[in-house]
Amino acid sequence: MMSKIRINRLSKAYDGNQVIHNIDMEVEEGELVVLLGPSGSGKTTLLHGIAGLVHMDQGSIYFDEECIDQVPIEKRNAVLVDQSLLLFPHMTLNQNIGFGLKMRGMSKKHIDEKVKALVALLELGGHENKRPNEISGGQMQRVAIARALAIEPRVLLLDEPFSKLDIVLRKNMQKFVRGLQKKLGITMIMVTHDKEEALSMADKVAVLLDGTIQQFDTPDKVYERPASRAVADFFGMRNYIEGYVENGQLVTELGVFRTHHKEGLKLTYVFRPEEIYIDHEAFEGALGVIINRTYLGDKITYEIACKEQIIYHITLQHKALKPGDTVKVNFDFKNAVYFETASDNKEKLTC
Template sequence: MASLKIQSLVKRYGETEVVRGLDLDVAEGEMVALLGPSGCGKTTTLRMVAGFITPTSGKIDLGGKDITMLPPHQRDTAMVFQSYALFPHMTVAANVGFGLEMRKIGKSDRDARIKNALEMVQLGHLADRLPKQLSGGQQQRVALARALAVNPSILLLDEPLSNLDAKLRAEVQHEIRALQQRLGLTTLMVTHDQEEALIMADKMVVMEAGIIQQQGTPTDLYESPANVFVAGFIGRCNLVEGAVTAPGTFRANSGASLACAPDTMGTVLALRPEHITLAPMQTGKATGTITRITYLGAQTEYAVNVDGTTLFASTRTPLAGAAIGDQIGLDWDVCQARLLAGTNA
């Protein structure tokens, strides 16, 4: 395994900069997730690391070696694609061994590596089957085994689980993460699924319009978003525009008065729904009217109108007797009500 260092990476198509001066370090054995909305530049970045796209400028260093202009087969990388990219006419074993054959690995060594890779993903018993005889989850594990078989310095994952249903996706997420940790695989993953990144990654990198908005641990990004974009993109968040009118008091544009930490400033108040406590009696930091109740299984979400501002609060246990139209109290720790600069600041 090896570390990855990206410096001032730029990709321009005509006048459009898809990636704009990106700097990123991936430590040896670390799993890093690039995420952001469609068109933010995350897949372009991954493909530049893989060698499928040539950067306009910048440098990509893998294990102390400059690979910026090397062709893909000389980079010691392996990629798992969104579409699996398995050869339908080849057996599972032949698919896993394809990269080894292209690298001119001898048959005995190749067979040993194929067997080992399939055992890693618990598919050794399916070596002679064709891809069409496998489930989606099994096909994805074959694609992963093919990548692992070449012993890459870095594993690249391009939205690897997006074609799986929700239940299977959750299972494979944990399988890949456990395997990555056990093998100490340096891994760079692209995903648009924030929950997937929270579950799998050591470090998350949130991109927008070709720029990194924030990078850090999942806890850092969720609990301490750097700006409004990150707060809104990672998890559910109440984002209320307004201004601080006195220490500890934030007045929303609607006129609602909301408590915040006394030593903070900003034009947007960010407050996670799970950080709001609801009380049947009209007590707490604010009082409002329930306008919607949504049962989500593991939790129940309440939309509450507070003087023209809607705040969403979620609870694990539904409030007994609460109904739309009821007056209710809302409370929160002022340290959880973060103030951020507005998008126009």
């Protein structure tokens, strides 16, 4: 039976170094939540805490309404699959998949029936008697997941499971696992540093930075409406325009723009490179000079010097612009994310 997972004020430090701090999070039954963050952000420590591999310094973990802080690993029924997979090299695929059931004393008939069903579900037919070194990386991933599912865990935990796969196989496995999760209604928590992977697979994304959850929301909200400048930075929103409101206009270093904001407000607008518009024939916009052009096949990136600021732009159009060209740079302020600088210097997100 799958469980709802509730995490309440979890903290963990190693040798005085705070790895995670006051983590709160709820994962609904049948939901796929991705813990997303750079290396060292605390995401694996949090996952290992849920699995029971790491003892937390403070806080509690609940499966449904049951506090599992003192429940040993083997009784939590939270199964972890990481990038090492840990398949037994001397066993066949069938034996690997059925190993957990055998350790629990299940009958041979029950094990055979369960393994047969999982082999079909994970599309491993024809490989049942092969050993791990005789199958592909993607098939090994599916064997590890099948072995985890065999014991019917309350939650399935995945720690960067696709990191060792090539890009094509990785994409295929992302799609396969997401489809499997939806089909079975599994409660799943997955760790990754890959933003695209997180956004494409998750019901919700928890962005971990410096040991805290900076934002926990649906993929579109996390990407389109970052809750802080730190989250915006993490998602590559590299263009920041600061200004203040005076006489109904936003006054910035790049020019003066119409605004509906209150008089006296200090604002920081955030634009992704693809949300910047450049044109060497435009009449309006901030004057800039292209200082770098990078051709990437399906897109071109530009770096543009606008006064004392560098603006980053990505286009899918093959514009015949080159370093040294003068362009006009325009911004969609109406639909942009911006942060209001409060009197205590703390940023407040406004959309």
